[in-house]
Amino acid sequence: MDLTSEQIERYSRQIVLKEIGGIGQKKLLDSKITIIGCGGLGSPVAYYLTAAGIGSIKIVDFDVVELSNLHRQILHFNNDINKKKTQSAYEKLHKLNPDVNIEVVNEVLLPNNIKEILKDSDFVIDGSDNIPTKMLINDASVNLNIPFTIAGVVRFNGQIITVNPQEKTACYRCVFGDITEHEPSMSCSQAGIIGLIPGIVGSIQANEAIKCILKIGDLITNRMLFLDLLKYRFSFIKVARNENCIACGDNAINVIETHDYNIGDACFE
Template sequence: MTLFWKGNRLMALEFTEAEIQRYSRHILLPEVGGTGQAALRAASVLIIGAGGLGSPVALYLAAAGVGRIGLVDDDVVELSNLQRQIVHVTDAVGARKVDSARARLEALNPEVTIETWPMRLTADVVDDLVQRYDLVCDGCDNFATRYLVNAACVRARKPLVSAAVQRFEGQLSTFRPWEGGPCYHCLYPETDGVADGLSCGEAGVFGAVTGVMGTLQATEALKELLGLGTSLAGRLLMWDALATRFTTIALQRDPTCPVCSAEQDVSA
């Protein structure tokens, strides 16, 4: 039996022999061990988008043994997706992405519970959905949804790990503004015209770039769930694949941000 803390509750989990074998390389890590693996099994993550970023995020979180994973996507699998959306296979073309992804994830790790939400997020449902999970990974492809998810995470005080890609570049950050750092809206105010950026379908994207950024996103999510290492909260990681260059810059909170400003007392 393994004891661990989830929030302010002391919980206990017993591992089966199959689980001990499956997660043995995690358990061997002193920073994870049986306690950390038990915490992952008790954790839940909501993934926004089952596409280029959501695919590696979902695969690695399921492989790592995160106990409950929610998938949000209202799209169906198209042949053009398969160049980068590696959770899907050719036979799934025409199927709902959340159903295709669930089948693949359950085949990878039947110990994990996969919840599917075949919908486009709206203001009517986003708060209820975010409240159901411990952490949110945003891999969507439009700014309207990113703003919606960010605001819901701020209200619920749920960590948001957000990634984005375009062409040969990617970026990644974690947002926990109730601890004094910025939120996504601080980084990209809606008045900046960022919504004018081209989509992958218009500008193109190098498939492996989504794999790298999605894998980094999964790593940061696991670190957040386990409390490991140094969080990306308050920093933005940028990757230029053509130059093989990673750059990290410090982010500042916008004191006038309409989502997380000090006037709204989110750090109380």
């Protein structure tokens, strides 16, 4: 299918790019991305991917909008308070670009539904707010052989890693092991967070998705990016695949079936 004249105009600044062109734009329009969470991270991710013309975007969230979300979760407005986040997100994203097929899933992501939710995706983005969910996204995406990016934000800090199971790059579990067994770390509500840090980190996640689909540039694989916006320190730390990793290692097990993620115990604030 050729681009319509409206699409040519809408995506013209991307088509101009040497790395994208009409061919790349069609790839984006043919792609499917799943975003877990439409809060602080998911908001900029969803905005930019919708604007960029990703063909199908699936948004997964079970939460409702609260007043204390609004300083960082830029998909949601004052009159969305108490509304389902997925509904609020759909309304904004559809208005931004009706060319994109937005699908919403109002469910808690759990070991028994995650594979069904992720299975058709070309790329998965973690915008969740707790480590058990991040680990679950990691394990399921590795199992399904789908590239993905996981990020975390708190205070003025952010961190990002992208994993491409098709190239056997280090996964989140390779880096952190079984951190779900430890005490939950402090969440946004207790530690605090500057509203724009998920904006910056989420924008980088959206960039990872676009680059991975187009196979351009370098991804944040086999390394992690750390951002400190107080000191303006942006640093990469090398990480390596663990051959004994239970999710992606040489003798990986079906960890989703057997592992206890304690999703319900995690802090959802």
